Amino acid sequence: MFDAFESFRARVSALRSDADFWSLRHVKSQTLHLGVIKATPLPVHTTFDEGVMLTAQVNGFEAYAATSDLSADGLQRALVKAEQLAAAAASHALSLPTASPSRTGQRADYVSLDLMQALPTVAQCLDLLLQECDAVPSDSRIVNREARLSWETREQLFFDSTGSQLRFAQRFVYPNMQITAYDGHDSQIRSLSGGNFAQQGGLDVLARSGLFGAGARLADEALQLLLAPNTPSGKRHLLLMPDQMILQIHESIGHPLEMDRILGDERNYAGTSFVKQDDFGHYRYGSPLLNVSFDPHIPEELASYSHDDDGTPAQKALLIEDGILKRPLGGSLSARRSGIEGVASSRACSWNRPTIDRMANLNVEPGEGNLTQLIEGIEDGILMASNRSWSIDDARNKFQFGCEWGQMIRKGQLCEVVKNPNYRGISSRFWCNLVAVGDHSTRQVLGTPNCGKGEPNQAVRVGHASPACVFAGIEVFGGGQ
Numbered sequence: 001m002f003d004a005f006e007s008f009r010a011r012v013s014a015l016r017s018d019a020d021f022w023s024l025r026h027v028k029s030q031t032l033h034l035g036v037i038k039a040t041p042l043p044v045h046t047t048f049d050e051g052v053m054l055t056a057q058v059n060g061f062e063a064y065a066a067t068s069d070l071s072a073d074g075l076q077r078a079l080v081k082a083e084q085l086a087a088a089a090a091s092h093a094l095s096l097p098t099a100s101p102s103r104t105g106q107r108a109d110y111v112s113l114d115l116m117q118a119l120p121t122v123a124q125c126l127d128l129l130l131q132e133c134d135a136v137p138s139d140s141r142i143v144n145r146e147a148r149l150s151w152e153t154r155e156q157l158f159f160d161s162t163g164s165q166l167r168f169a170q171r172f173v174y175p176n177m178q179i180t181a182y183d184g185h186d187s188q189i190r191s192l193s194g195g196n197f198a199q200q201g202g203l204d205v206l207a208r209s210g211l212f213g214a215g216a217r218l219a220d221e222a223l224q225l226l227l228a229p230n231t232p233s234g235k236r237h238l239l240l241m242p243d244q245m246i247l248q249i250h251e252s253i254g255h256p257l258e259m260d261r262i263l264g265d266e267r268n269y270a271g272t273s274f275v276k277q278d279d280f281g282h283y284r285y286g287s288p289l290l291n292v293s294f295d296p297h298i299p300e301e302l303a304s305y306s307h308d309d310d311g312t313p314a315q316k317a318l319l320i321e322d323g324i325l326k327r328p329l330g331g332s333l334s335a336r337r338s339g340i341e342g343v344a345s346s347r348a349c350s351w352n353r354p355t356i357d358r359m360a361n362l363n364v365e366p367g368e369g370n371l372t373q374l375i376e377g378i379e380d381g382i383l384m385a386s387n388r389s390w391s392i393d394d395a396r397n398k399f400q401f402g403c404e405w406g407q408m409i410r411k412g413q414l415c416e417v418v419k420n421p422n423y424r425g426i427s428s429r430f431w432c433n434l435v436a437v438g439d440h441s442t443r444q445v446l447g448t449p450n451c452g453k454g455e456p457n458q459a460v461r462v463g464h465a466s467p468a469c470v471f472a473g474i475e476v477f478g479g480g481q
Helices: 005-013 072-092 122-134 203-209 214-227 242-257 259-263 332-338 371-376 427-433
Strands: 021-037 045-058 061-067 107-111 142-160 165-182 187-191 234-240 292-294 317-321 362-364 380-392 398-410 413-418 422-426 434-437 444-453 458-466 469-477
Touching: 005 072, 005 142, 021 072, 021 122, 045 072, 061 072, 122 142, 122 214, 142 214, 165 203, 165 214, 187 214, 187 380, 187 398, 214 398, 234 242, 242 259, 242 317, 242 362, 242 380, 242 398, 242 427, 242 444, 242 458, 259 332, 380 469, 398 427, 422 427, 427 434, 427 469
Parallel strands: 107 165, 234 380, 362 458
Antiparallel strands: 021 045, 021 142, 045 061, 142 165, 165 187, 234 469, 292 317, 292 362, 380 398, 398 413, 398 422, 422 469, 434 469, 444 458
16 A cells, blocks of 8 residues: 555655646556356456646646656656646636645545455455345346446545645445346336445445345345336325435535536536526525535545545535535635635546546435334325436436335325336425435435546546435326326
8 A cells, every 4th residue: 555655755856847836646546347147257347547647837727737657757748748738828818817726735644444454356256246146036027137346446646836745545345236027018127225335445335235135135126016006196295215315416416516517617518507606605405404515524435535636625514504505516726716615526537637526425414313203204205215217407407317116105104116206306496395304324325436527528436425305295207107
């Protein structure tokens, strides 16, 4: 761990620059993807990637140059290139100038939980996945069963001209299982947390995920769905479980609050936002029960870190407090441009991409009431879990989401299973219908490794922790409606 630190520090010390400010970000990552479909192991897929991004600011204008040449000369050439590009931007006023970061040299190490604990070997992991697929009960209607496990180890070093030295060593684990049932007319899928169980750590992640032992349960639920009636249409209370809340948070809070979208920078590709610059501090985003945090300090959550990729110290902050919009997901550059305080969320997917405003750990804070109490408070409603499909407009406002699992709620009791549950709404109104937020016992820490945004595209890891939540008067409907 941090084997390259001393040699990199020596090469960084030798760099020469006339820039007002510069930084270097070295990233080394290795991934392993394993899978079993039915009784057949898939080919083992591994990747290795390593390189450096140099950033320079000249007269308030910032530019970047990346290289996989890690020699002292290679680093110096990339830094000179970044300076030249920044100077050219300044001479042509291609953007608004900003001040350099106001910080002095920082020192920090961030290490994932249980990083030094060895994971099982490839052969052992494949055997475990095979065992889980084999444990699925024999039924002619079970037409597919697959189990997968991926992990990424990542080391990152950050240096800048103020003397900062930041080190990160992290491991991200992605377990999943999916069962498909088909009766000749209809097919239904049940998966592990909707495919969204992803955390930092090691063997502890596998234990928390529920992957091992999930096969029989998921198969039974898929078969139940084949026999279930279609979800009835109408407005009713909607109880969303955490593995569906992850998508609701991601699409209708996370993306709308990214400051570069609000400023118009993503309009050409990823879209805009219904949120405006002057909304912060007073706009009612949701009911008084809604509290949403940027929280980089939950060790197992996917996007926990000590500093973002621009070297800004990361601290927990409420973006929405008692339903009122307070702060955006904007990094240091957007904060200097807009004058609106954001959070440490400037992130890049790898060494060959510049940092942009991204989600990181975006969480709904727990409220009161366990799952039984949430259900008892619903007279006429439906429980939905595990996302199956989604659609949302470019401003992240009008949406329609579908789930794998539905169950009717009548007079405070869970009733029959229903299939093809869907719901629709408008982000700027939906969260105002929040009427109950579950307590910590209903909360799950989930995440996704592939949130896409930016040109060229960047897919980053995003964490979402959420309790179960209840919304009133939501339009729900079944498949084909």
